[in-house]
Amino acid sequence: MFPKVNDFVYLQVASADKDETNKECKSRIADVEEESFLIEVPIETVSGRIKRLHGGDELSLYFLTEGGIKNYFNTYVLGFVSDVVQLIRIHKPPVESITKIQRRDFLRVIAELEIAVKLKDNTRFVTYTDDVGGGGVSFLSDDNYNLTSGDVLECWLLVPYKNGSIEHVPFEAEVVRTKKLESGRWITMTKFLNISNLERQKLIRFSFERQFDFKNR
Structure with a gap:
C-alpha cells in the first residue's frame, strides 16, 4: 500500500551529522507517478524551518494509515519539479519493501x-x-x-x-x-x-x- 495524494509523510535525511539525521520533517504527497512520488518541500516539525534536500539524498520515510499504523520505507531524491511551488521527486520503492508497524507496538x-x-x-x-x-x-x-x-x-x-x-x-x-x-x-x-x-x-x-x-x- 502506497501513500496517496494529499497524505502527510514524515521523513529523516541520512547524514554524517547525527543532529541532522535525528530531525524529523513533515511533507505531503503532491502527486503519484508510475515510478516516483512528488512531495512538497519538507518542514522541520520542531523548528518549522524549511528542510533543503539535494539530489541523491537518502531518506527514511513513513506515512500513517488507519489504526495508527506507521508504514516505513527507504527512498532517495531523484530531482526537482517547478510547478506553482517547487516539488521534490523521490523514488517509489517496491510495495513489498514497505513495513507496517502499529504505533507503540513494535515487533x-x-x-x-x-x-x-x-x-x-x-x-x-x-x-x-x-x-x-x-x-x-x-x-x-x-x-x-x-x-x-x-x-x-x-x-x-x-x-x-x-x-x-x-x-x-x-x-x-x-x-x-x-x-x-x-x-x-x-x-x-x-x-x-x-x-x-x-x-x-x-x-x-x-x-x-x-x-x-x-x-x-
Missing part, C-alpha cells in the same frame, strides 16, 4: 546480535542481545554493572541482513528492568530514548526478516 524477535554499550560513568563493554525490535532491545551480560531502572545507555548494534550486508545502528536507550538468571548471567531490558527513524527502520527490517525465517522453518 520484537529473538536474536543474538553484537552490541557495544557505554554507561553514564563511561564504562564500556561488548555483549550480545537476547531480543531486538523497533521499540528496544534486551541484552545479556556476565555482570550487572550496577544498572538500575531509568539508567541511560549509549549503544551501537551490529545488524546483519539476509543479503549479507551489515548495518551499524547507534541509539540511546533507557533501562526498564534487570534480572539475574538461573545461569548467573544478567538480562537487561531497555526501551529506546533516542533513535532516528532511519536507524529504527533498519531494526524493523531485520525483525521482519527474522520473523519471516521463523515462520518458514
Whole structure:
C-alpha cells in the first residue's frame, strides 16, 4: 500500500551529522507517478524551518494509515519539479519493501546480535542481545554493572541482513528492568530514548526478516 495524494509523510535525511539525521520533517504527497512520488518541500516539525534536500539524498520515510499504523520505507531524491511551488521527486520503492508497524507496538524477535554499550560513568563493554525490535532491545551480560531502572545507555548494534550486508545502528536507550538468571548471567531490558527513524527502520527490517525465517522453518 502506497501513500496517496494529499497524505502527510514524515521523513529523516541520512547524514554524517547525527543532529541532522535525528530531525524529523513533515511533507505531503503532491502527486503519484508510475515510478516516483512528488512531495512538497519538507518542514522541520520542531523548528518549522524549511528542510533543503539535494539530489541523491537518502531518506527514511513513513506515512500513517488507519489504526495508527506507521508504514516505513527507504527512498532517495531523484530531482526537482517547478510547478506553482517547487516539488521534490523521490523514488517509489517496491510495495513489498514497505513495513507496517502499529504505533507503540513494535515487533520484537529473538536474536543474538553484537552490541557495544557505554554507561553514564563511561564504562564500556561488548555483549550480545537476547531480543531486538523497533521499540528496544534486551541484552545479556556476565555482570550487572550496577544498572538500575531509568539508567541511560549509549549503544551501537551490529545488524546483519539476509543479503549479507551489515548495518551499524547507534541509539540511546533507557533501562526498564534487570534480572539475574538461573545461569548467573544478567538480562537487561531497555526501551529506546533516542533513535532516528532511519536507524529504527533498519531494526524493523531485520525483525521482519527474522520473523519471516521463523515462520518458514
